[in-house]
Amino acid sequence: MIWNQLNTFLVRLYDPIDRVENLFLKMRNISVMTNQMMFLMLADHVFITEPKMTCLYTLMFYNVVTYCISYIKELIEKKDWSPYVTLTERSKIKHLAMSATKIVLEWTKAVTFIVTLTFMLLVFGLHQGLEHYKLKDLLQISGPVLKLEREMLNCYRKATAEEIKQFDDVCPVCLCDMIRARVTPCYHLFHADCLRQCLKTNDTCPMCKRGLTLGSVSSQ
Ligand SMILES: [Zn+2]
Ligand SMILES: [Zn+2]
Structure with missing residues (x-):
């Protein structure tokens, strides 16, 4: 008798919770997401020693990977390729x-x-x-180096418009038209930037392989 009463009481007490749970499970997207987040938060708690929250990031990444895999699977299983x-x-x-x-x-x-x-x-x-x-290291390394390369480039004078017109050819390095150019002592014309890139690895003219060391420039 008393057990029956207790049972009805418990069922009545549990009823709202049951309804909320059913509603929650019906909203599939939200319930799945909540479950995943709970799981990943738990994983955070277990695996990461620092008090850090990576669960949102992990969840996002997990969903992106799942999406990619599901699309590839869809492509593999696709039978009707007709548009x-x-x-x-x-x-x-x-x-x-x-x-x-x-x-x-x-x-x-x-x-x-x-x-x-x-x-x-x-x-x-x-x-x-x-x-x-690290960005700071990168700036420290490339800044002075770039400056040095520019200074080296300044040893080669700029070609005049007439010279470029007379030369009437593309830049031998990148094969693009030249509006402005630098002239080497061996009288070859290059884009300033192309010449700078070449001088990084070689100190010879990319065209005639003549030495382009600073000494030969000053002796010119
Ligand atoms: Zn060029
Ligand atoms: Zn040359």
């Missing part, structure tokens, strides 16, 4: 509006996939890159 939609399954008459929609949709999916994949790789690369290169 057209027919009126019925057996008819050969194409439905113009539906076909156009299908093409746009498939292209959008493909482009989204490529963009997502590119960004994922970029994030990976950026993360790796930032591990090894």
